[in-house]
Amino acid sequence: MLTTPRLVAIALCAALNFAIGNIVYLIKLPIFLDSIGTILCALLIFPDRLAAVVCAFIAGFIAAILTGLVLNPFLPWFSLTILAIAIVSALLTGLAAETFRTRPLPVLPFFAKVIVCGLITGIVSAIVSAPVVVYLFGGVTGSGSTFVVAFFLKTGQQLLDSVVLAGLATDPIDKVLQVLLAALLYRATPREFIAMIAAPKTSPA
Amino acid sequence: MTPNGAVAFTLLVIVGALLARDVAGLLVILAASACFALASRCAIWSALGWSAGIVLPLLLFMSVVWVGIVGRAPHEIAAGLEGSRSAAAIHVAVICLRLFVIAFTVQVAFLHFAGWTPLRFIGALALPRTAKKLLVLTLSLIDTILQAVDRARTALIGAGLVTRRRSWRNLRHGWILVQTVWLTVITIVLGRTRDKWPVEDTLARLEGTLAARAVARLSATDFGWMALALAGAAMGLRSWS
Numbered sequence A: 001m002l003t004t005p006r007l008v009a010i011a012l013c014a015a016l017n018f019a020i021g022n023i024v025y026l027i028k029l030p031i032f033l034d035s036i037g038t039i040l041c042a043l044l045i046f047p048d049r050l051a052a053v054v055c056a057f058i059a060g061f062i063a064a065i066l067t068g069l070v071l072n073p074f075l076p077w078f079s080l081t082i083l084a085i086a087i088v089s090a091l092l093t094g095l096a097a098e099t100f101r102t103r104p105l106p107v108l109p110f111f112a113k114v115i116v117c118g119l120i121t122g123i124v125s126a127i128v129s130a131p132v133v134v135y136l137f138g139g140v141t142g143s144g145s146t147f148v149v150a151f152f153l154k155t156g157q158q159l160l161d162s163v164v165l166a167g168l169a170t171d172p173i174d175k176v177l178q179v180l181l182a183a184l185l186y187r188a189t190p191r192e193f194i195a196m197i198a199a200p201k202t203s204p205a
Numbered sequence B: 001m002t003p004n005g006a007v008a009f010t011l012l013v014i015v016g017a018l019l020a021r022d023v024a025g026l027l028v029i030l031a032a033s034a035c036f037a038l039a040s041r042c043a044i045w046s047a048l049g050w051s052a053g054i055v056l057p058l059l060l061f062m063s064v065v066w067v068g069i070v071g072r073a074p075h076e077i078a079a080g081l082e083g084s085r086s087a088a089a090i091h092v093a094v095i096c097l098r099l100f101v102i103a104f105t106v107q108v109a110f111l112h113f114a115g116w117t118p119l120r121f122i123g124a125l126a127l128p129r130t131a132k133k134l135l136v137l138t139l140s141l142i143d144t145i146l147q148a149v150d151r152a153r154t155a156l157i158g159a160g161l162v163t164r165r166r167s168w169r170n171l172r173h174g175w176i177l178v179q180t181v182w183l184t185v186i187t188i189v190l191g192r193t194r195d196k197w198p199v200e201d202t203l204a205r206l207e208g209t210l211a212a213r214a215v216a217r218l219s220a221t222d223f224g225w226m227a228l229a230l231a232g233a234a235m236g237l238r239s240w241s
Helices: A004-026 A036-045 A049-070 A075-091 A093-101 A107-137 A146-154 A159-188 A191-198 B003-019 B023-039 B044-070 B074-079 B085-112 B118-124 B129-158 B168-200 B202-212 B220-240
Strands: none
Touching: A004 A036, A004 A049, A004 A191, A004 B129, A004 B168, A036 A049, A036 A075, A036 A093, A036 A159, A036 A191, A049 A075, A049 B085, A049 B129, A075 A093, A075 A107, A093 A107, A093 A159, A107 A159, A107 B085, A146 A159, A146 B044, A159 B074, A159 B168, A191 B168, B003 B023, B003 B085, B003 B118, B003 B220, B023 B044, B023 B085, B023 B220, B044 B085, B074 B085, B118 B129, B118 B202, B129 B168, B129 B202, B168 B202
């Protein structure tokens, strides 16, 4: 499963997750975009679903550990969310891989699939990350969604319910954007690179 | 101390911090972490500053939300009580101190090996061969990507497509920067895997280097620090109950 070209793809996607966080910081964008590499890794390896889940998770996890050492020590706590994103990407987003690479761009199917995959990824990620947000951060992570949490708490909702509802209100937007960027990067990736990852005759790591 | 010992110490402190429920318990665990920082003679002020830089904005934000807006602690909400701002403040203090302990310990353990090269550090970790290779490849590619980001960003600023500060232009053209970097890196990786690595026998050499750098999994010093972390965690639990 972990052939040398796939190891390279994992490393590349982990580095991409790390670097896009850096780009977002450099050009001061008000979004996270911390899972593009994870989604892209699943798309690159897609036809082999199990390998896609494993490789996408490893890419996301390594990026979280490295970002945890340098920028945000709390990111590795969201490992289960990374796993959930890897599973959704490998089982669902991967199904749209062919549409993402079709030329010329089929505008309607492309954006419809991006939105559906992004929304589902966002919903799953909001539900899976809620217990960590509640236990580790007490419901307040410092992101803009915190005020949504505060609103639900003020209306008498329990903490976990408030965090889940706030996540459901904000995560899907971020994830639609991430799936869109991953799909566009996948579209821009040279065929030669995808063939190298898929080739079964490569030597084992 | 070995890198494996540092990882084990950090994990034990983090588990202790997660189990501790009150400020006193967390302070005991922070003391154990501070002892490690002092003994390892790492840049303790740098670690304190880094951790404070991460936790202070959260403290401010949590205070606004819990003390200012909500006005009661989660357990009071769960019990359906009217609650008080002081209980909310204690909740914020516990959460922030826990986050500070985690951030500080991670940074102290990281700075303990500041003089080591990443290759030496990874080589000494008790990890499977493939995982070590993957970590080295990732670090190498991060360097490559960050250099590509620098070059592409400078070029795009020069072309007037993005700016150094927050702007709408960055939002509109940020994608060009991401795509430029991705294509640059893919080209580099294809070149390396197809031509450079086979010619230089890079992967075999890397494996040899990582195998040569493998050291003892845990030393006696490691066990000492792990015992201290365990004691801190136990005391933290005791003060909670």
